Amino acid sequence: MNFEEFTFDSVSQAARKFGTPLYFYDMGVLGCNIDKLKQATKGFKIRYAVKTNPNPFLLNWLKDHIDSLDVSSSGELKHAIGNGWSSDKIEFTGPAKRDSDLVLALENNVGSVVIEDLSEAISLNDIAREKGVIARVLIRIAPSLAEENFGVRLAGRPTQFGIDQDRLSEVFAEVKKLKHVELAGFHIYSGSQCLNDESIADHFVSMWSVFQEAIQLWGEPINELVFGAGMGIPYHDGDTSLTLDSLPDVASKIIEDVKKISSDIECFIEVGRFLVGSAGLFVTEVVRVKKSRNSNFVICDGGMNNNLGACGHLGGISHRHYSMINLNSLGGEEETYRVVGPLCTAIDTLAHRVKLPKVSVGDLIVVGCSGSYGPTASPLFFIAHDLPKEVVFSRERESTGELKDVSWLKPSFS
Numbered sequence: 001m002n003f004e005e006f007t008f009d010s011v012s013q014a015a016r017k018f019g020t021p022l023y024f025y026d027m028g029v030l031g032c033n034i035d036k037l038k039q040a041t042k043g044f045k046i047r048y049a050v051k052t053n054p055n056p057f058l059l060n061w062l063k064d065h066i067d068s069l070d071v072s073s074s075g076e077l078k079h080a081i082g083n084g085w086s087s088d089k090i091e092f093t094g095p096a097k098r099d100s101d102l103v104l105a106l107e108n109n110v111g112s113v114v115i116e117d118l119s120e121a122i123s124l125n126d127i128a129r130e131k132g133v134i135a136r137v138l139i140r141i142a143p144s145l146a147e148e149n150f151g152v153r154l155a156g157r158p159t160q161f162g163i164d165q166d167r168l169s170e171v172f173a174e175v176k177k178l179k180h181v182e183l184a185g186f187h188i189y190s191g192s193q194c195l196n197d198e199s200i201a202d203h204f205v206s207m208w209s210v211f212q213e214a215i216q217l218w219g220e221p222i223n224e225l226v227f228g229a230g231m232g233i234p235y236h237d238g239d240t241s242l243t244l245d246s247l248p249d250v251a252s253k254i255i256e257d258v259k260k261i262s263s264d265i266e267c268f269i270e271v272g273r274f275l276v277g278s279a280g281l282f283v284t285e286v287v288r289v290k291k292s293r294n295s296n297f298v299i300c301d302g303g304m305n306n307n308l309g310a311c312g313h314l315g316g317i318s319h320r321h322y323s324m325i326n327l328n329s330l331g332g333e334e335e336t337y338r339v340v341g342p343l344c345t346a347i348d349t350l351a352h353r354v355k356l357p358k359v360s361v362g363d364l365i366v367v368g369c370s371g372s373y374g375p376t377a378s379p380l381f382f383i384a385h386d387l388p389k390e391v392v393f394s395r396e397r398e399s400t401g402e403l404k405d406v407s408w409l410k411p412s413f414s
């Protein structure tokens with residue numbers, strides 16, 4: 001994780017001005033991530049998964065910088081529309097869409113409903129028939145072959161997400177009978193947190209081959225393909241960021257091949273953490289430093305309650321801590337610390353063993369790669385500590401930059 005991309009003065013200024021715990025989003029870093037992705041995937045449109053970070057300021061800003069959204073609940077759908085996104089730019093995924101969710105999707109004319117099971121297509125067809133409309137759908141395919149080097153893997157194993165690749169022809173035969181469902185294309189999101197450039201490129205190639213098989217089996221025109229990219233971010237010390245250097249050739253070849261089938265097919269790359277994750281920091285202040293049985297404890301005002309992922313509890317349990325620094329002491333002799341949050345549970349641990357220059361009460365511990373799966377993916381209300389602030393930092397060329405409080409989550413205790 002490269003903390004150098006951030007202006008440390010603005011991080012400490014944000015903490016002083018707005019208080020801690022705090023999320024700090026650097027719009028410059030976010031913009032660079034988008035540019036990097038666009039450069040590597042020319043011809044693809046970008047789709048952002050709202051679950052990654054639904055902060056309203058970010059969602060509004062993204063409207064002018066990317067093409068479309070993926071939502072996975074009625075709540076996210078209403079939130080996206082409420083924040084100015086036009087519903088035809090929104091796809092609705094999720095394995096547990098209830099009839100009420102499908103009704104909402106149709107009433108709002110979403111761009112597409114992503115079908116995760118045949119029974120869902122049948123329910124949607126029934127609802128669409130009652131309403132006298134045609135539902136535009138994508139079929140989510142659960143590929144048979146898993147990728148190498150993906151931290152999160154869904155392919156090649158039993159999954160609640162999508163329709164198994166080896167059942168496609170059987171399912172297609174049934175979908176063809178549904179007169180109120182129009183199949184617009186296919187969707188794959190089958191893995192994530194990959195930090196290997198070659199494997200990301202291989203993943204695109206294998207998604208394209210699954211799509212080609214599906215297009216052939218379906219046998220009728222389609223106009224949308226969604227490639228869930230699975231790009232990872234360097235959460236841990238020693239991780240290196242993706243360069244995306246292996247992607248441009250692969251991406252342009254896919255676009256070329258797609259256009260040979262039909263110039264009406266649009267390709268989307270669906271991402272989350274790669275855009276916002278590395279653009280965000282989590283900042284927490286040290287409340288106590290104490291020793292217990294030869295371990296040095298650093299006790300902070302925010303931990304698992306604000307940043308579940310950084311405590312290793314999102315997508316499995318990991319004891320590798322996210323990269324972190326002590327903003328008040330960037331050099332000097334290091335000691336080994338256990339960095340914990342404020343909760344009354346030992347699993348509220350940001351780092352079991354981390355070497356940091358001497359830590360004192362009042363110091364700011366800054367955790368990297370925290371812009372994704374942060375506040376809304378954490379048990380914010382457990383033990384009713386203050387909610388984290390969310391602050392964006394934007395800097396025009398040559399200027400010192402501007403901090404803006406974009407907090408939006410409401411405390412539930414009063």
Ligand SMILES: Cc1ncc(COP(=O)(O)O)c(C=O)c1O
Nearest residue numbers: 049093189192193271272273274
């Ligand atoms: C359907 C779908 N698309 C995209 C994403 C974003 O994933 P990532 O943050 O790994 O890019 C997710 C995350 O769970 C997802 O479920």
